[in-house]
Amino acid sequence: MSGVVMKDVIKKYGNVQVIHGIDLEIKDGEFCVFVGPSGCGKSTLLRMVAGLEETTEGSMSIGARDVTAMDPAERGVAMVFQTYALYPHMTVRDNMGFGLKMNGHPKAEIKEKVAEATRILKLEEYLDRKPAALSGGQRQRVSIGRAIVRGPEVFLFDEPLSNLDAELRVEMRVEIARLHKEIGATMIYVTHDQVEAMTLADKIVVLRKGAIEQVGAPLELYRDPDSKFVAGFIGSPAMNFLEGMSTGNALTLDDLAGQFELPVTLPASGTGVSLGIRPEHIEIDPDGDTHTVELTEALGGVSFVHLVSESGAKIIVEERGDDRSVEGARVGMSFPPERAMLFDRETEQRIR
CATH class of the missing domain: 3.40.50.300 (P-loop containing nucleotide triphosphate hydrolases)
Structure with missing residues (x-):
């Protein structure tokens, strides 16, 4: 051999x-x-x-x-x-x-x-x-x-x-x-x-x-x-990406209110970035009101919930347990910042 x-x-x-x-x-x-x-x-x-x-x-x-x-x-x-x-x-x-x-x-x-x-x-x-x-x-x-x-x-x-x-x-x-x-x-x-x-x-x-x-x-x-390409290609369903902007000290995302602090050194203020988060690392908040449940794919032990924001951005969330999100419902979402990955929007390279 x-x-x-x-x-x-x-x-x-x-x-x-x-x-x-x-x-x-x-x-x-x-x-x-x-x-x-x-x-x-x-x-x-x-x-x-x-x-x-x-x-x-x-x-x-x-x-x-x-x-x-x-x-x-x-x-x-x-x-x-x-x-x-x-x-x-x-x-x-x-x-x-x-x-x-x-x-x-x-x-x-x-x-x-x-x-x-x-x-x-x-x-x-x-x-x-x-x-x-x-x-x-x-x-x-x-x-x-x-x-x-x-x-x-x-x-x-x-x-x-x-x-x-x-x-x-x-x-x-x-x-x-x-x-x-x-x-x-x-x-x-x-x-x-x-x-x-x-x-x-x-x-x-x-x-x-x-x-x-x-x-x-x-x-x-x-x-x-x-890179963003590898992050999006490896994994099923694919990694979600949220577009945003660095403010120097924090991150502002287009489809989520507020600012996010991540455990990485952010690029200069005004730099466009993409935040990546895997479906299994997102939690749905049934009391929130930022996204609409567009579709729920029930696969037995796991479901994939497709969310859409007001701007049309789409997010896939992995959901487990007996209670599943209902299509048409308004919900919120959250994720632990340490699970997120940051990519330069222009070069698509990882920001570490």
Whole structure:
């Protein structure tokens, strides 16, 4: 098994640059997730690791080898795509062993490796079935099994759960997490779903417009984001933002009366700021009169209450317990100042 190191990696299509100087180290055995909105460059970067996209500038290493100019087959990687790409006329057994067969591996070795992948993925009872007789989740497991039998140094996953329904997505997330623990391989996983990122990753790389916004462990990014973009992207529901202005000694918010003192050094008076607060850190005051309950999403043990202010600003509050806010009611809201985060409105960088 091997880690992956990228040094000042750049990707251009003609005069258009889509990846901007990526410096990143993924350690041996680490589960690293690339996450970000559509068009941020996460799949392009993954394909560059695989060798399916040429690296315009910079270097790419896997283990001790510089693979920047190597063909995909020489890199020691295996890729699992969003589409299963299984041969419909072949059984599960033949699909998983086909790559080894084409490379001339002995039948006994192929049988052994397919049996091991089958054990890991719990596919024993499906070996003689063809893809048409499998569910979406089972097909994706076969696709992963095909990657396992190759014994790669690095596994690459390109949004492998996007085609599955909600229940299967949860099931396959658990399967992939279990697979990583069992085989201990280096894995790089691309998704736009931050819930997948939070539940699977050892390390999350948040990408924005082809550049790294922040790198860190899931809870590190959740609790200590460096920018408004990361704070708003990591977490479900997203962090709430209230616009305001620094007065030098305190903070005045557009949608809440009074001034707020925060445990940070405020910027110069007159500087526009955004205050971020997570839904679970806000409390609703039923006796208040600053916001209207627009919608209450009752999910069982928790509800998400959507509030709207007089100016139209929207806030989401996590509510627990048996008493839930009623749509149309007028309420107030409060939060502990130490839970709030402050961002410069212009640069969107965290004010600490």
